[in-house]
Amino acid sequence: MARVGLPISGTTNSALTHVEGALSGRRYDADGLIGLDPADGKPLLARYDLSKAASTLTAASIGGRAVGGLWRWHELLPVRHWEFVAHMGEGSTPLEPVRRLGSLLGLSNLLLKRESINPTGSFKARGMAVAVSRAVELGARHLVTPSAGNAGGALAAYAAAAGVRATIVMPSDSPAANQTEVLIAGASLILLDGLISDCGRLARLIADRSAAFDMSTLKEPYRLEGKKTMGFELAEQLGWRLPDAIVYPTGGGTGLIGMWKAFDELEALGLIGADRPRMFSVQAEGCAPIVRAFEEGKRFASAWDNASTTAAGIRVPSAVGDFLILDCLRESQGAAVAVPERELAAMQGRLAAAGAGYLSLETAAAVAAVPMLLETQKIDRNKEVVVFDTGAGFKSVTPGDLPAPLHVVNDPDRWEGIVSQLVER
Numbered sequence: 001m002a003r004v005g006l007p008i009s010g011t012t013n014s015a016l017t018h019v020e021g022a023l024s025g026r027r028y029d030a031d032g033l034i035g036l037d038p039a040d041g042k043p044l045l046a047r048y049d050l051s052k053a054a055s056t057l058t059a060a061s062i063g064g065r066a067v068g069g070l071w072r073w074h075e076l077l078p079v080r081h082w083e084f085v086a087h088m089g090e091g092s093t094p095l096e097p098v099r100r101l102g103s104l105l106g107l108s109n110l111l112l113k114r115e116s117i118n119p120t121g122s123f124k125a126r127g128m129a130v131a132v133s134r135a136v137e138l139g140a141r142h143l144v145t146p147s148a149g150n151a152g153g154a155l156a157a158y159a160a161a162a163g164v165r166a167t168i169v170m171p172s173d174s175p176a177a178n179q180t181e182v183l184i185a186g187a188s189l190i191l192l193d194g195l196i197s198d199c200g201r202l203a204r205l206i207a208d209r210s211a212a213f214d215m216s217t218l219k220e221p222y223r224l225e226g227k228k229t230m231g232f233e234l235a236e237q238l239g240w241r242l243p244d245a246i247v248y249p250t251g252g253g254t255g256l257i258g259m260w261k262a263f264d265e266l267e268a269l270g271l272i273g274a275d276r277p278r279m280f281s282v283q284a285e286g287c288a289p290i291v292r293a294f295e296e297g298k299r300f301a302s303a304w305d306n307a308s309t310t311a312a313g314i315r316v317p318s319a320v321g322d323f324l325i326l327d328c329l330r331e332s333q334g335a336a337v338a339v340p341e342r343e344l345a346a347m348q349g350r351l352a353a354a355g356a357g358y359l360s361l362e363t364a365a366a367v368a369a370v371p372m373l374l375e376t377q378k379i380d381r382n383k384e385v386v387v388f389d390t391g392a393g394f395k396s397v398t399p400g401d402l403p404a405p406l407h408v409v410n411d412p413d414r415w416e417g418i419v420s421q422l423v424e425r
Contacts, residue, residue, distance in 0.1 A: 006067055007082040012074040015053040019044040019221045022324055030078065033138045035219050036320075043218040043321050045261065046078050046225050050268040059240060059271060068092060070126055070229040076265055077130055077229075078222050084137035086161040088119040090129045091229055095237040095386070101354040105370050109384045111243065113234065115391070116359060120154045120181070122313075122391035123230065127254060128154035128215075130226030135213055136162045144169070144212040146199030148251065148312040149178030150391055155215060156187035167206060169199040174312055177395045195307055197317050217252035218321040224261070227254045231262030234386065235272050242277045244383035245334075247369055249362040249390055250281040250290055251316035253325040260328040277386075279334040280378070281325060282369040284309035286341055287317060290325055294336035299323050311344055311361035313391065335378050343368040348393060358393035366390075 019030045021037035022045050053075040065072045070091025094114045102110030115123035142165040152168035159166035166187035182189045207214040266272045286308035293301035303318040347364040366387050373379045
């Protein structure tokens with residue numbers, strides 16, 4: 001069925017009931033702006049009346065809906081009225097077999113979930129679409145977030161779509177494409193000499209001193225709800241089952257946490273069974289707090305000193321949802337892996353040369369972890385493995401030297417030499 005635009009009015013039939021402390025278990029009203037759990041400063045999770053949602057959200061109904069993108073799952077999203085939904089076509093990204101790349105890596109069944117084709121060029125569009133829509137529905141008119149790059153661009157875009165102000169605080173060495181993306185959407189951009197953790201402190205100060213609402217990763221409940229739709233789509237695209245393994249580049253970890261939550265919700269609706277994929281978190285050696293905590297058997301990760309990696313999206317020295325990431329990895333019998341920095345640009349080039357496209361350094365990190373996971377027998381060569389492509393390569397800063405292009409003067413009499421060079425290659 002051809003997809004059409006979203007309804008412009010009326011109820012979404014959201015089954016949202018309350019928000020719940022991820023650690024404390026305390027229950028809070030969902031119909032007011034709220035950030036972290038007042039009890040312990042940890043993340044809050046949205047909860048739904050799943051029996052109510054099951055009455056309309058079925059395998060048959062989801063496949064035939066005219067509404068497109070991630071909003072097809074509106075019963076399990078927090079926005080209550082269509083008029084507040086800021087939508088630019090996010091979600092419904094392809095799950096693509098990449099046989100040539102899989103063969104090069106030694107996998108017989110490798111799939112790539114292409115989040116880079118979202119409207120803002122990364123998976124961050126999912127989280128911000130839902131979080132901005134819900135914040136505006138609850139009365140927010142100025143939104144602020146720290147960002148390594150892609151989240152800031154997504155917030156700027158969706159705030160513009162919703163007609164509200166946005167302020168983004170980025171490290172001064174964030175990718176130029178992300179800075180341009182923020183500014184062209186009309187948001188305020190603050191560049192700070194420091195890491196995203198430093199940007200987070202400034203964003204918090206801005207929120208405390210003004211009417212701005214803090215949209216930081218897992219410091220409000222609803223970016224996670226947008227990200228969980230990746231898990232919904234994965235199950236649907238595989239015929240209501242899940243893959244053997246998921247490999248995911250991890251900064252703040254909302255993608256992993258969101259998908260793990262999605263799988264539980266799908267099981268409660270009767271759409272999937274109890275089987276779960278092994279979840280693998282990938283970080284860079286220069287910033288690997290989750291890997292260190294996993295290897296040390298800890299539930300909470302201490303901050304990583306002097307964090308450094310060219311993959312800006314995973315240069316997160318301290319994750320608010322650290323315990324949720326680590327719980328997911330252990331419950332799934334997965335693992336956390338750190339890849340050498342030198343592998344990132346090299347793998348980005350290998351991906352493009354293998355026909356996978358120009359993908360982000362974060363995606364390159366996830367793919368670079370696959371041979372390591374094979375070597376340590378954490379994944380099987382014959383199992384179905386999904387790697388998440390979280391962002392487009394043009395938004396990354398690629399280190400190192402690229403081959404020099406051939407510069408050609410506009411003189412047909414001199415073109416023969418250039419043609420000869422190409423033929424000889």
